[in-house]
Amino acid sequence: MKKKLLFFMAILALSAQGQEIVNKDVKFTEPTYGVCSKEMSVEVKDGKIVSFSAVRGCPGNLLAISKLLPGMEVSRVIELLDDNYCAGAPLEGYTSCMDNLVEMLKYHVYEQGEGHIKEIRSNQKAKKRIDVAYFGHVCSGCGICNGKFA
Template sequence: MFVYKTKGVCATEIHIDVENSIIKNVNFVRGCAGNLIALSTLVNGMNIDEAIDKLKGIECGTKGTSCPDQLSKALDEYKKLV
């Protein structure tokens, strides 16, 4: 399991399981439960690169980031390690 510490959002961490470049499981610690469960469900089974492309740059209000954007950053970091 890869753990990513988020920046600028309500969720404090993202826990990610990946197998052969396919996202198997995503769990957010804290944050807006309903939205984050939906986001996790939508990306499960998705290729890492596809998820990054779809989520990168999504903003929440004036924060300059969002939980989906933070997930794309987490996946980018994961890719650098494998």
């Protein structure tokens, strides 16, 4: 029994090593990139989301998210929302508001990632030309694409 407990504790310790919270208390406002919202503000205290708000974007979705996130552990938010892409975003298949949020949290809370979301998307744009077709989508003016208006 004692061996099983030690083994289980060792596995937990190894899994926790990957994402150690560096900044348990952080508050930031950062511009988004490649999505309809323009800016996000987040407050983290004791490793949990205290508040989240976004300027512009999908009002129903972002308002709902702002009600769901408070009290959640940052690691859980990242786990749930990482790699969720928006089908209606100007950069379809590349990003979403939630993908922007995840990258911001990784950067500000864990000091991981490639940097501010604007830098990440600028690097993507520099690597290859991104053509985006807008089918009834209202352009957010993010500036990353060479839009083809359909």
